[in-house]
Amino acid sequence: MNKEQEFKKLKQKVSAYIDKNVVYELDKAWEFTCLAHFGQKRRSGEDYCMHPLRVALILSEWQLDLETIIAGLLHDTIEDGGVKREELVQLFGGRIAFLVDGVTKVSEIRLAKSSEERFVENLRKMFIFMAKDVRVVLVKLADRLHNMRTLSALPHEKQIRISRETLEVYSPLAERVGMDNAKGELDDLCFPYLYPKEYKRIKKISEKYYKKADKLMLSIHDKIVRRLKQEGLSAQVYSRKKRLYSLWKKMERREINWDPDKVFDILAFRVLVSKTSDCYVALGLVHHLYKPLRQLGITDYIAMPKDNGYQSIHTKLVSKEGQIFEVQIRTFDMHAHAENGIAAHWAYSSQKEKAKSSEKLDSSVSKVDAKNLTWLKQLVEWQNEIKDSKEYLEAVKLDALKERNFIFSPKGDVFDLPQGATAVDFAYAVHTELPCYMRAALADGKIVPLNYELKSGETVEILKNKVKHKPKREWLEFVVTTAARQHIKKELRKDI
Numbered sequence: 290m291n292k293e294q295e296f297k298k299l300k301q302k303v304s305a306y307i308d309k310n311v312v313y314e315l316d317k318a319w320e321f322t323c324l325a326h327f328g329q330k331r332r333s334g335e336d337y338c339m340h341p342l343r344v345a346l347i348l349s350e351w352q353l354d355l356e357t358i359i360a361g362l363l364h365d366t367i368e369d370g371g372v373k374r375e376e377l378v379q380l381f382g383g384r385i386a387f388l389v390d391g392v393t394k395v396s397e398i399r400l401a402k403s404s405e406e407r408f409v410e411n412l413r414k415m416f417i418f419m420a421k422d423v424r425v426v427l428v429k430l431a432d433r434l435h436n437m438r439t440l441s442a443l444p445h446e447k448q449i450r451i452s453r454e455t456l457e458v459y460s461p462l463a464e465r466v467g468m469d470n471a472k473g474e475l476d477d478l479c480f481p482y483l484y485p486k487e488y489k490r491i492k493k494i495s496e497k498y499y500k501k502a503d504k505l506m507l508s509i510h511d512k513i514v515r516r517l518k519q520e521g522l523s524a525q526v527y528s529r530k531k532r533l534y535s536l537w538k539k540m541e542r543r544e545i546n547w548d549p550d551k552v553f554d555i556l557a558f559r560v561l562v563s564k565t566s567d568c569y570v571a572l573g574l575v576h577h578l579y580k581p582l583r584q585l586g587i588t589d590y591i592a593m594p595k596d597n598g599y600q601s602i603h604t605k606l607v608s609k610e611g612q613i614f615e616v617q618i619r620t621f622d623m624h625a626h627a628e629n630g631i632a633a634h635w636a637y638s639s640q641k642e643k644a645k646s647s648e649k650l651d652s653s654v655s656k657v658d659a660k661n662l663t664w665l666k667q668l669v670e671w672q673n674e675i676k677d678s679k680e681y682l683e684a685v686k687l688d689a690l691k692e693r694n695f696i697f698s699p700k701g702d703v704f705d706l707p708q709g710a711t712a713v714d715f716a717y718a719v720h721t722e723l724p725c726y727m728r729a730a731l732a733d734g735k736i737v738p739l740n741y742e743l744k745s746g747e748t749v750e751i752l753k754n755k756v757k758h759k760p761k762r763e764w765l766e767f768v769v770t771t772a773a774r775q776h777i778k779k780e781l782r783k784d785i
C-alpha cells in the first residue's frame with residue numbers, strides 16, 4: 290500500500306469516531322510531516338513519513354482524540370525533521386506543539402547512558418514530566434510499538450539495546466497504565482532478541498499445546514455463544530491463546546516448573562456483556578456448560594479490582610476432552626479499560642470535553658492532571674516499587690508536584706531545581722566549574738539572559754568561552770540554590 294492510500298485509511302479510521310467536519314485537519318499535519326521528513330528514509334528503505342503515519346494509525350486504533358493523532362503525525366518533526374517548536378505553535382496551536390515537544394523531550398532522555406542510580410532517578414522524573422499530559426505517554430508508547438514492529442531492519446546491537454529498554458521501561462509503563470494489549474505485544478516483540486534460546490524452546494514446547502487449543506477453540510466458543518443466546522443474554526465472545534513471553538514467565542514459576550500441563554490459561558475466552566449484573570448471569574451459565582475446577586477457584590476482580598483498575602471475573606474450567614481453559618467475563622466498558630487502559634479513559638472523557646476543547650494550554654493540562662489522578666497514584670506506586678524512597682514519595686504529592694522544576698540538559702539528563710532557579714543555578718548544578726566558562730545560555734534553543742528564570746521542562750544549554758573567568762558579584766542577586774551561592778562566594782573571596 291502506498292503512503293497516500295495508507296493516509297486515507299487513517300482518515301477513515303478517525304472519521305469513524307470523530308466529527309467528520311474536523312478530520313480535514315489531518316491533511317495539514319500529514320503534508321507538513323511529509324515535507325519535514327522529505328528525502329529521509331528509514332532503515333527498511335521506506336520513506337520516513339510512513340513511521341509517523343503508522344504511529345498515528347496505532348493511536349486511532351486506541352480511539353484517541355484528534356490532537357493526539359495529529360501529535361502522532363508530527364511527533365518526530367522536531368527531533369528528526371529540524372522543525373522548530375514555534376513553527377508548530379503557529380501552524381497547529383499550543384496544545385499540539387506541547388504534545389510534540391513533550392514526546393521529543395522524553396526521547397532525548399538518554400537512559401541507556403546513565404549510571405544505574407541516575408537511571409532510576411531520571412526515569413522517575415521523566416514520568417512525572419510526562420504525567421503533565423498523559424497523551425505524551427500514549428504517543429510515546431505508539432511510537433515504541435511501531436519501532437519494535439520494524440526492529441528487524443536495524444543492526445543487531447541496536448536491536449538488543451532497544452529491546453532491553455522496551456522491556457525495562459516501556460512494557461512496565463504500558464502495564465501500569467493498563468494497556469494490556471500494547472504490553473503483551475511489546476513483550477513478544479522483545480522476546481526473540483533478548484532471549485533467543487528461551488524463545489526457541491518455548492516456541493517448540495508450545496506448538497503442541499497451541500495446536501490442541503486451536504482445535505478446541507471453535508467448538509467451545511460456539512457452545513458458549515449458543516448457550517448465552519438461548520438465555521437471552523446479548524454477549525460477544527472472543528478467544529485467545531496465551532502470548533509466548535507471558536507463557537515463558539509462567540513456565541519459570543516454581544509451582545509450574547516448566548510443566549505446560551500446569552498452565553491453565555493457554556486457552557482463554559472472553560465474554561463481554563452490557564451490564565455488571567449480566568456478568569454474574571453469564572458466569573452461572575458458563576459453569577453450567579463446563580465444570581469449574583474447584584481447586585483453582587474463581588477470582589472476582591469486579592468486586593475487587595486490581596491496582597491498575599482491572600475488572601473482570603476469571604474462572605477456570607475443563608472441557609470434555611480434558612482441556613483446561615480460562616473464561617474471563619466483563620462488561621464492554623471494563624473491557625475497553627482492560628485493553629487500552631488510560632487510553633480508553635482518555636478517549637471516553639475527551640468526547641465529553643469536546644465542547645471545551647478551545648481552552649488554553651494551561652487549563653487543559655490541569656484538567657488532564659485532575660482526571661488522571663489515579664494514573665498518577667499508580668505511577669507513585671510503581672516508582673515506589675523500583676526503589677523505595679520516602680523523600681521521593683514526598684516529592685510526588687500533588688501539591689509538591691506543581692512546585693517541581695525539572696530542567697533538561699541537551700544530553701537528556703534531568704535536574705531538579707527549585708522554583709525561580711536561573712540559568713546560572715543550572716550551570717552550577719551541572720558542574721561547579723561550568724559557570725566559570727559560561728558565555729551565554731540557551732533555553733529551548735533561544736538565547737536567554739543569565740538571570741532568566743527557568744521553566745519546568747525546558748532544555749537548557751550553556752555556551753562556553755575558551756578561557757576561565759571569575760563568577761560575577763551581581764549573580765548573587767538572583768541565584769536561588771545554596772550550591773550556586775556558596776560557590777560564587779568562595780570564588781569571590783579568593784580575590785581579597
Ligand code: MN
Nearest residue numbers: 340364365432
Ligand atoms: Mn518516532
